[in-house]
Amino acid sequence: xxxxxxxxxxxxxxxxxxxxxxxxxxxxxxxxxxxxxxxxxxxxxxxxxxxxxxxxxxxxxxxxxxxxxxxxxxxxxxxxxxxxxxxxxxxxxxxxxxx
Numbered sequence: 404x405x406x407x408x409x410x411x412x413x414x415x416x417x418x419x420x421x422x423x424x425x426x427x428x429x430x431x432x433x434x435x436x437x438x439x440x441x442x443x444x445x446x447x448x449x450x451x452x453x454x455x456x457x458x459x460x461x462x463x464x465x466x467x468x469x470x471x472x473x474x475x476x477x478x479x480x481x482x483x484x485x486x487x488x489x490x491x492x493x494x495x496x497x498x499x500x501x502x
Contacts, residue, residue: 407436407495411487415451430454434487436462438496447480447488460484464498474501 410433417424430453437446445462460480464473475498478484484502492498 405438407434407438407491409434409487409491413487415454417454417456428453432487434485434491436488436491436495449481449485449488462488462492473498475499476501478502 410431412429413432414427415430415432416427430451433450433452435448437448439445445464446459447462448457448459450457458481460478462475463477463479465476466473473496475489475492489500493500
């Protein structure tokens with residue numbers, strides 16, 4: 404099993420289907436992606452200390468025997484999968500976004 408931890412400074416806000424709960428501001432966001440080649444699904448966690456907010460979810464990855472590549476085919480836990488997670492899956496694990 405391999406956990407990848409990384410952080411980025413991003414514009415963040417808390418938001419519901421009714422709209423933003425506060426103005427957007429720059430803050431440090433911490434990400435963790437958990438990958439275990441023997442276990443599917445993979446998982447992720449997001450944490451922003453400044454907003455005291457966190458979220459987590461699962462990543463569904465499939466292996467294509469023809470191309471011999473891994474593809475991200477689904478996720479659960481958040482409305483929209485953050486772009487930094489999609490980017491790191493490709494950069495660090497070679498997992499191609501197929502959403």
